[in-house]
Amino acid sequence: MMSKCTNCPNANGYAFCGMSGEARAFMESNSVYMEYPRGSVLFREGDRPNAIYVMCSGKVKVSVSSQEGRTMILRIAKAGDVLGLSGALDGAEQETTVEALEPVRARVLHLNHLTTMMQQYAEVSLGAAKSMARDYRAAFEEARLVALPSSPAGRIARLILDWAEEARRNSSPFVTMSLTHEEVASMAATTRETVTRTLSRLRKEKVISTRGVALTVLQPNALQRMSAC
Known part of the structure; x- marks a missing residue:
């Protein structure tokens, strides 16, 4: 339309x-x-x-x-x-x-x-x-x-926090992941393998959950700590 x-x-x-x-x-x-x-x-x-x-x-x-x-x-x-x-x-x-x-x-x-x-x-x-x-x-x-977070994992955590805040402003309980791991890596100045490994770790530790393209932050404080590293 x-x-x-x-x-x-x-x-x-x-x-x-x-x-x-x-x-x-x-x-x-x-x-x-x-x-x-x-x-x-x-x-x-x-x-x-x-x-x-x-x-x-x-x-x-x-x-x-x-x-x-x-x-x-x-x-x-x-x-x-x-x-x-x-x-x-x-x-x-x-x-x-x-x-x-x-x-x-x-x-x-x-x-x-x-x-x-x-x-x-x-x-x-x-x-x-x-x-x-x-x-x-x-x-x-x-x-x-x-420039500020020293580790690739910290930069990825910061990205997720920023996306979650935007989703919250739009009254959405989850982040819609429209980016590939390669594209996330481009934003975080790291490699696709590092993105895949970091997201897998965050899921395993129940810091985030994913279902299809929906990503939900379960432990924002854990992401905050990671983003400072």
Whole structure:
């Protein structure tokens, strides 16, 4: 079903989705509604920016690559997030690659319409600033995750705690694991084997439980202690 900006379920708490009805009507009239299957690449690192992507549903991974070909996942973006904004505003090449982890729906707003929208509605400029601030915080948290805990297990524990906190804010009793062990390893700056071994240990010690893609934290204090190691 096509997502309408004027009755968006993400209207509360998200920078672009929380705009006034008039601004959302402009967005709906001047953007293109797109659906992307799992594995689709919305844009790649190094692409010239020509639009922003306002997530309506689904999840994507936002990653960067080194010259040696190593990939690091910076964050997981979801409904309400805005992608490609920094490149759209400064005209520089895209800094990240964005790939769908599951079926994704998004509003694609081309740069000329974004410029017009920002000129006509002051709240859009404020929304852009808020969205970029969220991106900055996410990048900072990823840097903290990689830099501070000394052990790979500590970084994995920190990831699980962060995901559990997000699930709690969304009133979910469990974390939906849409990432492969390889992708978790990319986020935690470790190897797939270490992720598999650590998760197995946590299940065995009943710190977490898993059923399909659902991961439940049973002993948050144990994860906190591990994340400090």
